[in-house]
Amino acid sequence: MPIASLRAADSPRLGGEDFEHIQMLAGVESRLPPILVHRPTMRVIDGMHRLRAAQLRNDESIEVQFFDGPEQEAFVLGVKANITHGRPLSLLDRTTAAERIMVTYPGWSDRAIAAAAGLSARSVANVRRRLTDELDELEEQHARTGRDGRVRPVDSAVGRLRAAEFIAEHPDASLRLIARNAGLSVATARDVRQRLERGESPVQPGRDRRQPGPARDTGQVATSDVIGIEALMHGLKADPSLRLTDGGRRLLRWVLSKVLVPEEWREVSDGLPPHAAYVLSDVARRCAVEWQRVADDLEQRTRNMA
The missing domain is CATH 1.20.5 (Single alpha-helices involved in coiled-coils or other helix-helix interfaces)
Known part of the structure; x- marks a missing residue:
């Protein structure tokens, strides 16, 4: 694969690449293992040191192995690869990776996250406790767990819009993956996909309390505008690059304190x-x-x- 066609990794290494390690790899005469690349984005998942070594040798191409799944899974795969071979990840690298995995897959058990990040289950449990208060502060409650243990969205319109956004970003994702990321059932995820394929709105008219009926000239803002802003804000709050950094959390607090939902001001203007x-x-x-x-x-x- 031509080196010029590859993009830098979404690496769990907070300190970046180790130039001494790159120099060492550049001097190795034996064949190095292929690097792992996310085919949809051409971003390196595992093997940035090998890629930099090839660039240092002025190589024009490098052997690659492709991964075709979603970007979230690509990051987890990259973390797993880095804890099993090559230059080890530091404790801070692995802890930060565990935080990101926890935000992306909140339903994963401590043991599952521990296995992916190279930590003990007890360490992951400590990370979860530390993040709980802050995550609760920043994230709106969009789903509830019923007595039967199943998770259902509080507002199906929000879940359907989240599913539509996820499908737009990951058109080849499975229905199960779409449902898991949007907090919906597989059947609802299938309905959203089918409606989008027909060019229809992902939200069923008349089936949700927040979905507007036929438009009327009332001088008021459509309910769909309110849903749109809430969906956009939820996407920002769910972005690990924002919620897991000091600057990102500061930005979220600033935006949340200033954003105005349409018609919201009428509630306080009497x-x-x-x-x-x-x-x-x-x-x-x-x-x-x-x-x-x-x-x-x-x-x-x-x-x-x-």
Whole structure:
């Protein structure tokens, strides 16, 4: 595989690559094992030191083995590979990897996460206890576990939208994987996929208390706008790169304290005196201008990174 076609790994190594180890590998004359690559993204899962060694030798190609599953599984596979061979992961690397796996797969047992991250089950249990308060603070409750032990979404519209987003990002994912990530049943995940294939909304009209019926000119914001904002915010709060870093958590708190759900202000506006309404209207317009600047700045950053 041409080296130029490969992307850097989503590595569990917080300290990056070890140049001395790369130099050592570059000097090895015997054949090195193939690196593991995530085919959908061409991102290296395991073998960045071998890739850098090949680049140091000015090689144009390298032997690879492909993995075709979702990116979340690719990260777990990369952690497992790094704890079984090559340069060992540090305790901090393995603990941070366990935190990320725990956020991505909250239903996994401590023993399952421990086996993936190279830790003891007791260490993983300590990580879970440490994260519990913070995760509860940042994440809205979107599902409940019934007396029969099955997990069901509190609001099926949110779960269906999460499933639609996951399908868009992972079109080849299995129904079971879609259901697990969205907190839905396999049957509902199948219905969402079929509706998307027909070009329909993933949320069934009239079947959910948050799904609007036929549009009417009432001067109010559609319920679908509210669902859209909540779904977007949930996606941000579930992003490990945000919730597992100090800067990311600070950003989430800032956004959550300032985001305004459509029509939410009406719940607190009763009894507002005219003079205060005049002042608040000016504040709202100034905030709108500032949010527009934020949007323009973020779009410009995206274009610069493209």
